[in-house]
Amino acid sequence: MEGQVSRMVTKGLLTHLGCDVTTVGSRDECLRVVTQEHKVVFMDVSMPGIHCYEVAVVIHERFRKHHGRPLIVALTGNTDRVTKENCMRVGMDGVILKPVSVDKMRSVLSELLEHGVVLES
């Protein structure tokens, strides 16, 4: 979930790296479409009014009794301590700084799929 331009760029980036991508523009839409088929949910936590932290909490709860859940990664324009702490508190699996380069996203995807977590250094 991001602004339109950011969303288009992130979609282009992930598609270029071979991912099958679904984009959404709101919390409600995200919660409506997300399934176990989705390996990773990328969300812009700096968008006001999007309630990204709530989305993470709901995803955890919804998939708690399943054998897996989509990994959740925050995309943010700043990696200050408060943002990171908020993301970790709601159980996000990673925080990465926007804009994301092709090489960086390739490395993030690789880390996520291998270790199930990524943290911005």
Next chain:
Amino acid sequence: MEVGQLQRSFVEYMASLFREGFLDAQFSQLQQLQDDSNPDFVVEVVSLFFEDSERLLNDLTMALDQPNVEFKQVDAHVHQLKGSSSSVGAQRVKNCCVPFRICCEEQNTEACLRCLQQIKQEYLLVKNKLQTLFELEQQIVASGGAIPMVQ
């Protein structure tokens, strides 16, 4: 103009956009995402950026014209403009957003208006530059040439 000359003009023009700070490395990243399966990616993203920016600049103008300015709303618009300009590599526009957000925090209407003026100027400049770049690309393709890769 023959295609070789067009290609040289394109390379030099692109280099000048980076040199003068209109574009940053993120624009190069967008170019990397353009391929046979997505041949118009850069133009499509930049077109969306133009639409989005003009809407936001309009919203900012109206928001700052109110008798009681809602600075949180102004800040939200600037934040979004910062995000979108950052996503396409429009460096000067992005950089204008930083002091603008500080002025919002200080709730300084006059300063915000000056920032808005500055952003509008930078936006128009980069829009003009990018449109010229795309026109050069079209001329190269129309002349039967390939768009040079610029590192």
